[in-house]
Amino acid sequence: MIAVPIVDIFNEKVKIGEKIKVTGWVKSRRDSKLGISFIDFYDGSCLKTLQVVVKEKIIQNYRKKILSITTGFSLEIIGNLSLSIGKEQKFELLSTDIKVVGNVKDPENYPISIKKHSFEYLRKVSHLRSRTNIIGSISRIRSDLIYFIHSFLKENGYLLVSTPIITTVDTEKSSKMFCVSSLDLNNLPITKLGKIDFSKDFFGKKTFLTVSGQLNLEAYACSLSKVYSFGPTFRAEPSNTRKHLAEFWMLELEASFLDLSELIQLSENMLKYVFKNILENREEDLLFLSKKTGINILKRLEKFIISDIIQVEFHDVIKILSRMENNLSSKLIEKDISEKQEKYLTEKYFNNSIIIKNHPKGIKPFYMKLNEDQKTVASMDLLIPPLGEIIGGSQREEIYSKICKNMKEKGIKKKNYEWYLDLRRYGTVPHSGFGLGFERLVAYTTGMKNVREVIPFPRTIRNAKF
């Protein structure tokens, strides 16, 4: 007999009275004095637990077997689906046969007891924390967010391109990168000049973990028109914050013949599509997370869907910020806005998600397209409260002479980018793209304050356990 996922019961794919098998784990057990036990049972297919009714009269060995069942036990249960007379649930399973598949050693010290655990504690048991309702809900939403991103992009003609993880290119320049090597670190080969001889390393040169696949993606956009990648990216920044991970997933998109305003429209359309589908498919999990976090996530997403994202010019942002107390507006133009300023803009001034666009060229990378004013670039940052930047993108400089000038101004060696410059030498086209920090999107969608809750096994400074 094939087991029925619990979600199918609540989606009414099983008839009342039908004999079915369910497999999964015990959330909790309570007993009445009348020789009846109630087991709350889950299998991860949905948030809801199935109430299993166990009667001493029916189940053999009831006292020894059933009364020793605790939270975390795995069971195989056969029974008849019935409408519940209790108000708490619509259905219940009247069990006719229960098999204990796996017990819990030392139940009193089971790491995932049904009492409330802090997020900090749960991170220490990341291999077990998906057994909690909250991490279960986040996992289902995370999975669906990825799925709906793929669906949206497929419907819009985008091709998925796997950009490389091991790379010799440093796109962001300013980011710290992890080194990848197959050399024996205890016995490094040394050149005549006394430096490490990376020509002996696996790839014949020094290699890193990617911080972005953008440049590779641009190569594919310049032949297949609309492309994207979804993969892990890495930053060796020793920061220990709520919004940074050393290893995180990024959606990167690149499209030819697309300008900044079309890119902004596309990113807005994509987010609205994804949120709409999440609301339709994961309402139960969103309601639960809203209750747990005290944030009305459904309202937040609904508001996002029906509103236009506010677009602000960077120079107007500076004007707004200069009116803030204690703010040195004169220095603002020289650097990008700070986290504190982001918070002020999204949570106070606009009280909304905003797109800041057309930043001064000095604070943005060489590949962004210079605007006609010769001072700003065709950039866009989407800030969503409370996590800040969730998307960063721009139109790319497609003119060979101009991108060379940018590189020179920023002290970037052309030699390392000859292949990238080929894209401007041979049939160059206007093109634009963005990167979306996926864990921040999941955090926004689930109401989590810390991105460590939304990736299964977070990698942060001094932590690569599991």
Added chain:
Amino acid sequence: MIAVPIVDIFNEKVKIGEKIKVTGWVKSRRDSKLGISFIDFYDGSCLKTLQVVVKEKIIQNYRKKILSITTGFSLEIIGNLSLSIGKEQKFELLSTDIKVVGNVKDPENYPISIKKHSFEYLRKVSHLRSRTNIIGSISRIRSDLIYFIHSFLKENGYLLVSTPIITTVDTEKSSKMFCVSSLDLNNLPITKLGKIDFSKDFFGKKTFLTVSGQLNLEAYACSLSKVYSFGPTFRAEPSNTRKHLAEFWMLELEASFLDLSELIQLSENMLKYVFKNILENREEDLLFLSKKTGINILKRLEKFIISDIIQVEFHDVIKILSRMENNLSSKLIEKDISEKQEKYLTEKYFNNSIIIKNHPKGIKPFYMKLNEDQKTVASMDLLIPPLGEIIGGSQREEIYSKICKNMKEKGIKKKNYEWYLDLRRYGTVPHSGFGLGFERLVAYTTGMKNVREVIPFPRTIRNAKF
């Protein structure tokens, strides 16, 4: 005016006579003596090129502008869609306006001229090779294969779980791993005992690039029941073969309450679903690749869909192989079958894809479930000609005492796997899973002999360019 993807024209989403804009690149140009030029134009949305008709009478500056256009130029074209009188194509675009967006410097030396290039040559220009028909077709098929894998697993209730890339765990033990570090290799911190002090490294210990996310995935299967991951994996093997990459993508799947025979059925169903959808959606690309490779790929996929995969016991494979000439069958039992033997089985003996199952425990990892015979494990390898193993999987050992015994026998320290053993301590369940080498699947689906053709920027020994 928004550009129309060329695929929409061939899918008849544009009416005859309609005025449209197309954007893309020139595949070739030929001129008649009558002041008419024909441009074959592509945008990557499909294999087919759009024939653009350019008349001197209509297009201003025809001689100077149009007659200097060569392969690789990017153009923006406005024109009226028309039925073609030529036999080669159904539609053509009668252009009324053509804008040269990007030219080609030094056209005679354009790396992607329309002449035939070898795969070896194209790998040297990986940033431009997606401009060829063949790599374009492979790219579209690769993207769709990923999409249909996600669709199949979603329809079957599987959740996508992102397993970590940076890890301290070595799943396969035998595989060579890349080391990941943020230490300054020219100035490594040394402990009092004279060893490298990895406690000073980013994660506080020695870390590697993952060879498999299986163990992490098992943790999630033991709470969410059905899970999978799709991400990059790494092997620092210095092998230089047609079927190995240092960086490759892997689909890994893990499901609780699933046994070996159900796992085999699932993998077969998945491949059939994916091939069926590829046949329906990418017929044009498959036909083209069949012509180019001399392999009837459509027939190959159709045959796969209608056949049952042949399942053979490992010990029967040994009997078959022992009948081979020059084969030392007595030694066979001690190790897994070789590439040469794989070829013999799939291409000669069975002339089909086969699943070999129930291997001797000595040649398989500690986590595989011991069969009742105490000699073999519940394993399965799917071999597809000509690339060999495409899927490897097993039922996992879920019994705490048994997996501990396996570890001891294989000399694996329990200390490093305490978290993994927790899955057997707390509500353990029978479960099974497999890993699918994605590039081999793409190679099979596209008729490519070398996996370097099917990943955009291949990483192999001494090669991490682009």
